[in-house]
Amino acid sequence: MLRIHFTTEDLARTRLAARPDPLxxxxxxxxxLQSQLGRCAHAAWYRDARDAIATRQLGAEVRKLLFPLFPRATYFPxxxxxxxxxxxxxxGLDAILDTPPSRVRHEIGLLDQVRTVPADMYRLADNDIRADLVAVLRKYHNAVIAPYADRMQARLDAECARRGRDLLHGGAEALLGALKPAMRWKAPVLEVEYGGGLDRDLHLGGRGLLLIPSYFCWQKPVSFADPDLPPVLLYPPAPSAPAPPPRPAEASLSALLGRTRAAVLRTVTHGATNSEIARAVSVSTANASHHTTVLRDSGLIASHRHANTVLHTLTPAGAALLRLPDQDRRSTCRTADGPTAPVRGRGPAPGVTSRRDLGR
Incomplete structure (x- = not known):
């Protein structure tokens, strides 16, 4: 169990990452890739990833370099x-290159206490050798992560929309209270299921917490091992319920506006930018911009500039057009609760105080 202790200042500084963290x-x-757990949920990606690794001849580098550095264990650097x-x-890759050699050696040593690593891993303290690692990470990302970028971002957009509503209606405590079932908010402590028999406390001390929804994280959240690093918590977002079949009112809306423009209007229900609309409706950003312009000129949506983006929201007329008769309204709920996977492997070595297994 990881217990994250919040102060009032920490609650004010709790925030949610809006895009995937590539590393x-x-x-x-x-x-x-190293586990059967989560394989069904990522079956299509798993097949594509194996094919891409084979096609680009990355197999040896993944097995000999990346798997030992990122083991399914209680820790990785x-x-x-x-x-x-x-x-x-x-x-991120520049930061890996800039890591002080002493820190690299120390963290490889911690990893060696948990899972035996090849002796030449300590050579990563050398900047030239670390440059080779960075090159492999970039090739791996381009091969198996980048092709799924749109799907990953769409999943995070949906999660941010859900959590944004929690924050809007109940503040940071409501946001933290909704992060179930792997996390439980017992003010002023967030209890996080870690597994592996590890038990630790993390005091934020006014630094706040960055919540990072992750496409590939499975079941259990993850945090840094070093409590002095900026506090983050990687977690699996709630699964999206499958889209229901079109209902008569929705078919009428499509007939009135056109199927794509009706989909754009529905996407704007909780607020969306042009890029978010483009991903959700599977159109280009320019096409999404065209549709939002027409909807805005028709008085169905309003547009608000925020920094470098434009956020579109429904007007009362747009909300009324989307509103369904009471007898047609339905709500569906799906939970992702499942049996907690047993923790395998050795426990933490002396001096290793945190779990870094990404959703065992």
């Missing part, structure tokens, strides 16, 4: 998932 996703995806990766893959 965390690399790490989580490597765990999916923190320097492999730097905070800078939130700004993109290039920033």
């Amino acid at each position: 965390w996703e690399i790490a989580a995806s490597l765990h999916r 923190d320097f492999l998932t730097p905070a800078e990766a939130s700004h993109g893959l290039d920033s």
